[in-house]
Amino acid sequence: MSGFKDKGFTDRLSNAASAKKAVLDKFRARPAGDDPAVVERREARLAASQAREARLAERAATRLEDEARRATELAAAEAERIAREEREVIEKAEREVALEAERKAARDARYAARKARK
Template sequence: MKSYRDPSFQDRVGRAAAAKKKALDALRSKPPVDEAVVAERQAARLKREAAEAEKRAARRAAEQAAKEAKEAEAAAKLAAQPAPRSEAELKAARDARYAARKNRK
């Protein structure tokens, strides 16, 4: 007597064929695709993709504008700073401070 856990090769082949037949029947029983519905879905998908692309472009433009504004602000801040003095000017200022301190004593 064969056990439950030891099906024969013929049993397995039969079950596989039955499963395949069942899957094919399920596939064949699906209703045919309506072209109008497919076209409507595709149009909706294209519209959604176009809206997303527009959002991405707007976001990139806003980021670019913010970056340019930040760079302009940094340039303005740099321009507002006094120009660095030359070594001769720094030496003259230092000598003046030393002379003022000497004169105070």
């Protein structure tokens, strides 16, 4: 059985240089910016990005429409509530006036009856 072989400094330097060369070769082998495959991928990413932005804009518009619709519904409900309260106040005031007129008529009738007895 052979023993452990310690790598020397030159071996480590050559390994590092070959690794750097491999990375550089891989970088150089990469397709250029005007390669049809690269252009196609770039256009696909751009189309996907534009579609995403359109969907987001549509969602925002829908959300704004919903909020506007809810606001108008709330305003209509509030106006209806205020009108109902005003009607109730007016009806109550009319009932009070009628009740006071009834009381006055009864009081006047008692007064007239008392005067008639004398």
